Amino acid sequence: MSTTGSLPIPGAAPARRGSPRALGLAAGLLVLLAVLVLSLGLGAKQLGPAEVWHGLLDPDAPGYTVVHRMRLPRTLLGLLAGAALGLAGGVMQALTRNPLADPGLLGINAGASAAVATAVALLGVSSFTGYVWWALAGAALVSVLVYAVGGGRGATPARLALAGAALNATLYSYVSAVMLLDTASLDRMRFWTVGSLAGARTSTVLGILPFVAVGALLALGLARPLNALALGDDAARALGARPAAVRAAAIVAVTLLCGAATAACGPIVFVGLMVPHLVRALTGPDLRWLLPYCAVLAPVLLLGADVLGRVLGRPGELQVGIVTAVLGGPFFLYFARRGKARA
């Protein structure tokens, strides 16, 4: 490097910033790995990292049953659902140009819940494979509705949040009505509506895998066109993106991700809000970095909250949806007070 002070080349700057971001992503993956080990190890029976390792690989190891039967499905579910919610939040915030967009706050999870409640009460659906299609249908319906309301230029964060909250209230009053009319559904639904990873089965994990995978690929593929859309529709068109098609694809991605996550874990709020926010501070607004970071760090949050719930709630456990609500709520309040999201 010469000391003559060369002029900064505009095109070179992102490439130079790119490598710290890649390093950051690698660091994020390491943190994720650590949380995965914690999630496999902590619980009624504590296992150290070495025991987790043996339990995973060696069928004769003492921890094999615990790890494979209970903690592995639960951990993998947290990984998938967390990534799904984080990506969905990132895409929604870009799509609505609204920093407060969150699939939980805007009612998409509630839409999935309402559909599942209908299926449970009217059709006696009780298996996950039954839930998932209903959840997707409900999520799709509300996504379209929220987008119709919040996609406009005049939509301020506070007003969009209000519309979402009102939608949430309607849908949950419907869910509680269903629970009321049928005690059997109440017993099943009251645990599901809290949001929990407990009781995860391998079949559930495999069940949501295709939906999350397709949704995640779609979301990541949309990073560049959504970036273009952030410049405005005309600029986006000039850059070769088709705004209507991009928006439609983004809604499909959000629906797949939220519907699958909600069907498997129940409605979980704030993960999709918090993670993209925190990540934006690390990566900047470029979705090509923001979305992969979300996919890595959202599971860290969700699994971390799940582990925390297992530690705090002893001898039972606190459901992960409660932990994220209690963790995420103050974050949201702080953010609201800061006035960044002023209407």
Added chain:
Amino acid sequence: MKTLRVARFSVRYRPRALAVCAAAVLVALGTGVLALGRGDYPIAPGEVVRTLFGGGSAAEDFVVNQLRLPRVATALLVGAALALAGALFQTLVRNPLGSPDILGFTQGAATGALLVVVAGGSSAALAGGAVAGGLATGVLIYALAWRGGVQGARLVLVGIGTAAILTGVNGYLLTRTQLMDAARAVLWLTGSLDGRGWDQARPLALALAVLVPLVLLVCGPALRALELGDDAASGLGVRPERLRVALLGAAVLLASLAAAAAGPVNFLALTAPQLARRITRAPGPNLAASMCTGAALLVTADFAAQHLFGERQLPVGVVTGVLGGGYLVWLLATQRRAGRL
């Protein structure tokens, strides 16, 4: 706007708003009489009215005045209280969606009530828990939204955040109860007027008797000034922040007491003021018209919940929830088209 003058005193009023209030009161009382007459022991409306004024037989007196009247009275009072609370919130927050059930106050009342259920308390304690929870949440939200004054948008966001946290807490509390208690709690959370007696109606009647004149006559004109903006209101001699605290306090109290009497009846606080505003076609908070509309709406919804579904009696909260949902979708659609949302 017309002015009625009697000697030195004058009252300004809108004829249309007055007519709307009168019509709503008529609907409320008419439906009330119908509700009092219907049931396993049917009584003709004329007989009902005579019984109300002390004329009926002993049996009719028992059925009308002892069995059915408390429920109808509670419906009227809860409807009026929720609608007034909603009208105050919507005016202070400056948004047609800013009602206590959206902004966390109702959820707070529910948390208080659920804590009582978990602790195995009685129904009276449950009502107390609801009021305490609602008021505590009100103070909390106000404190959190305070930054050298409370501004509508910040109050909305803080309220929604608080509502989301409390929903999580409530869900948790629901998993901590026995199934029978959970059923009772969900019934309460939906909002129901079944089996309401004078014990529920009396505190609410008292609160309304004190708060309504205060809000309508003392704060009403100042509130109209506040709609012009804080600066203009200050210019007209109103102290905006003090007025907001007082009115928010009154609204939270009304919403909490209503929740204590009937559970958090969804959407009434949201829809009644909006409906009143549309029928009266008057700008401003429309406080009196909202109250009358709210009372008429709730007593009608409860009548429908009791008799429209055959043998199966639904809690009134289900009816208002469904009606409110439809209204909400319509509101979102029209407000968006008008570019106001």
